[in-house]
Amino acid sequence: NAGVTQTPKFQVLKTGQSMTLQCAQDMNHEYMSWYRQDPGMGLRLIHYSVGAGITDQGEVPNGYNVSRSTTEDFPLRLLSAAPSQTSVYFCASRTDRGTDTQYFGPGTRLTVL
Amino acid sequence: RKEVEQDPGPFNVPEGATVAFNCTYSNSASQSFFWYRQDCRKEPKLLMSVYSSGNEDGRFTAQLNRASQYISLLIRDSKLSDSATYLCVVRPTGGFKTIFGAGTRLFVKA
DSSP states (O other), X not given: OOOEEEEOSEEEEOTTOOEEEEEEESSOOSEEEEEEXXXXXXXXXXXXXXXXXXXXXXXXXXXXXXXOSSSSBOOEEESXXXXXXXXXXXXXXXXXXXXXOOEEOOOEEEEEO | OOSEEEOOOOEEEEXXXXXXXXXXXXXXXXXEEEEEEEOTXXXXXXXXXXXXXXXXXXXXXXXXXXXXXXXXXXXXSOOGGGOEEEEEEEEETTOOOOEEOOOEEEEEEO
């Protein structure tokens, strides 16, 4: 199993550009999430999905869109990049059991100039 | 008040030392508790789940105090390789969301 994979690993954007961060998992997990991590602030939930076709907003959803057309894939779209979106983005997945752990992808380091 | 609070540290300890981290959470309906470890510029990885009766995994011991709403992690005989950030993680009962503390930074020195 590859686990949770993310691409790209690094990305530099100019203000106003759009892009999609890719996330895929091969563990047949129902739950998938996107987090951003900024210094001193911990992981903050952007969007999440409890199954194919079902998504919802997390703590900091503004400026981001998601979709979940398959169990495996959960892409995150930045609509119009802003310097405030400079961060490290992690995708995670887990089963629907409340006691189960989350598995994280290796992260995407995004810089917006 | 943050939902999960941790002392950010850093904790600087010599090899062989015992170090303890505490974490408090605000939602009394929380169901599941974890400690994650995050190395610099890497993804968080599960260190251990925390059970009501307390649990141990080698040099690591986790405790849960539901009445006081805190979780602790004890590391005995610290190794250089234990240097990392330790994240306290809480999941409310019946909820999807997982709440992460901001982490406690540990440096173990030779």
